[in-house]
Every structure is written in structure tokens, then in C-alpha cells.
Amino acid sequence: MTIATSSPRRQSAFWMAFRSNRLAWLGVALLAIIVFSAVFAPWIAPHDPLQQNILHRLQPPSSEFLLGTDTYGRDVLSRLIYGSRVSLVVGFVAILIAMVVGSAIGILSGFIGGVFDRVVMSLLDVMLSFPTLLLGLMIAAMLGASFENLIIAIAITEMAPFARVARAPTISLKQRDFIEAGRAMGFSDSRLMGRHILPNMLSEVVVVGSMWMASAIRTEASLSFIGLGVPPPTPTWGGMIREGFENILDSWWLAVCPSVAILLTVLALNILGDALRDAIDPKTRVE
Structure with missing residues (x-):
């Protein structure tokens, strides 16, 4: 994949390609609505998501309860709006942790190479051999059901792909002339990795992050469905299902x-x- 740089010309080309993608704006609009609902949930939700009223239990959608009520008489729409907070926060924070830690592991492994690289890649292969949900299930079961443990479990399951994505360009970039020039000037390895290698792969890692955030949200819903997510009565989409x-x-x-x-x-x-992927690398577009 072509790596985007920070030059103004490349940035301009990126935004022009992104703006010309009509389907991209559908994704932006949908995500904006969901994020808006999560942020302003206390003002948007028509009812208290935790308030129970047995007299209103299992009512179908109506003018008073637009999406009906559940077995405890709680408004489904309000719980749906508040549940978006859990899904978005868990997905974003878990992927952010996985992105930072996984990318650091991948860059370090690719830069050092040798036995260290082989050992790290072997451990990552073991992690990737497990289905994401199964690995998350095992970790969540060991840690226990809580908001923080759910984030940790999902972050651990998503680290390996980021490490793989970061390692490949690191192996290529460390052999480039500007890295050799940095070594000749006495730059430390940490400076070469942090200021010269990382910026050249950051766009690719961010694209992977946006895609894997969807996987994190699915995993969160699946773990909540089987009772290993955020404990009730906190509304979560998986728990509601x-x-x-x-x-x-x-x-x-x-x-x-x-x-x-x-x-x-x-x-x-x-x-x-x-x-984002198509805007960064036009060669991947499907005409």
C-alpha cells in the first residue's frame, strides 16, 4: 500500500479523493447520528432508561413508546440511545489501546529483527489462530464481567492485527536511505522509530483501526449477549438482544x-x- 506523507499536496489529494466518494458521506452521516445520540443521550432520550413500570411491560411501539417497552416496562428507545454510549466507548477505547500497543510491538519487532522478531511473530500467530470472539470470551471469563475488563479483553484480542500491519512497512522503511542517514547522524533507535518510521505508516494503521472498531463493537455485543459484558442494569445493545x-x-x-x-x-x-483506504491508496479502488 502506498503510504501517505504529511506534505500539503498529499493531504489535498487525500481530501479530494475522500470528498468525491459519495458512499463515504453515507458512512459519515450514519456515524455522526449515532455519535450525536450517544453524546446528547440525556437530552434526547424520552424516558429514564432504568425506570421500571410493570404496568407498561411488553408494550408494542406506540406514540408514547416509539420502540415499545421491555419485560420490565422500560422504554426501548431510551435504552437503545444510552446503549450506544457503551458500544462506542468500548469500541473506541479498546481499539485505541490495541492500536498503540500493537503498533509499538510491530514497529519494535520489525526494527530489531532476528530472534526477537521471530519470537514475537510466533506469539502473534498463536493469538491470530484463535477466533476473535473465542479469545475475547476466554479473557473476559478470566477477568470477570465489568466495563474495564471488557475493554481490556477486546483490546488484547485486537492487538495482533495492528502489530502485523505495523511490522511489514517497518522492515521496508528501516532499509531506506533516510534511516541510514539518521543512524549516521547518531540518532537513537527510539527517535528513528518514533519520528521517522511511525509517521510513514500512521495513515495505514488508522485505516485499519476504523475497520477493526466495527469488529470491536460486534465483539462487545457478543460478550454482553452471553453475560460477560457490562453488568445490568446498564443498557447495552448485546444485553438488550x-x-x-x-x-x-x-x-x-x-x-x-x-x-x-x-x-x-x-x-x-x-x-x-x-x-479512507481508497483515499489513501487510489490503486485499491474498485471502478
């Missing part, structure tokens, strides 16, 4: 509404990631 699964035939809105929310969020992130 689990609660509505038993009443799927009679009260379809309980499981369908959070499922659609996950679908739209993942779709928006995937569209945005594809658009």
Missing part, C-alpha cells in the same frame, strides 16, 4: 431494534474505513 431473545416471537422489537443499531454502526464504520 439477550433480554429480548426469549420473547422474539411475541415482542420482536426487543431484539430487532438493538440488532439494527449494531448493523448500522458496523456498516457506517466499514464504509468509512473503505473510503
